Amino acid sequence: MRSILKKSKLAIIIPTCDRAVAIESLLCNSAWQLKKYGIDLIIYDSSSNDETEALITNFHADGCDNVYYHRYEGKFDGFSLDHKLVQAYKDYVDDYDYIWLCRDGLIVTIDNCYKELFSAMNQKCDCIFVDASFRNGEKLLLRSM
Template sequence: MVGRRCSYAKKKICIVIPTYGRKDTIDSYLDKIENELKFFSIDLIVFDSSPDDETKNVTEAHIKKGFSNIFYKRYMGKDVIDSLDFKLIAAYSLFSEMYEYIWICRDGLIINLSKSVDKINCAIENKFDIIFIDNYSRDVHSIRDQKYTDSRKLLHDWGMNMITLGCIVFRGDYVQKIIERIPVDDKTYSLWQMIAPFIYSANIKINATSIIGDIFTYNTQKKLQHFGIVLEKLFGNGENGILM
């Protein structure tokens, strides 16, 4: 369980992994990242909406091995087939009370902390509101690390990449302002995290940066992603795929 910290005791950053019915994938994920989490003193929260306790049990088994900066939190809110919007907003609302920055990443991407933590810490020290993060292999125009004050330029450079869950780190109080101003509606549904920041900042300067490197590797578990599992239950023919 994740406890509440006072605002003056906020930690710098947490990684949040939303998941549903993927205990083997979470087990694999934690196996691959837990030593780096401990070494760099970074918290990771498994944010689970599974209908059973299997993911919880797997997570707690890793915690019992001495990885005390791994946490389990059950999501009890609205869960819909074709959107993670409500789950993401709940995560930002909950965890921005405890952390300065929130990094939500899908369970199919392993974060290479040893190759990214120095740049991320630098971005945090500079108090960027939005930190865009991606691999060299997806930087097709060789943009590399940039600072942004114009949201249109950020959207032009990285808009399509931002669909991938894991490529945006938000400063907690900034994303709270977005949540208050930009609801899930017909304009933002199923892509709230990508679209809402640009609606919010359309007529104001932003304070953002991009970090490009060997940031992610794939979690090689071949399990259905969140939507695939729900669709399989409904229709009986879910397919393996990538949750973007």
């Protein structure tokens, strides 16, 4: 379902495998909020079934057009997650200024941090670290090379 038409500043990529319930919770709690700020959400999936893809298709059909599905069919070995994350970066690095990798059990609540996050992106920092402290209202850690 990859058809990103415009370059957005930020994409949140969620690597997942056989966790449709977690993805459904994430979508219900975050997808529309992320759309409000122009943030794309990419579910990078290697599940053994089509449940996760069906969820994304339904959200997309309901107008949440910032949500995308990507089926990962790469290497599956003892380092599968590593291969998957590297491939996700390769697949989307040209489409976004920033990529934020999140685990599939995390509910992203961007309302609490978007002003400072977008300010950091506008400063064109090479790397922005978002951790639990930041999500609780502390400062971002910025890194420029």
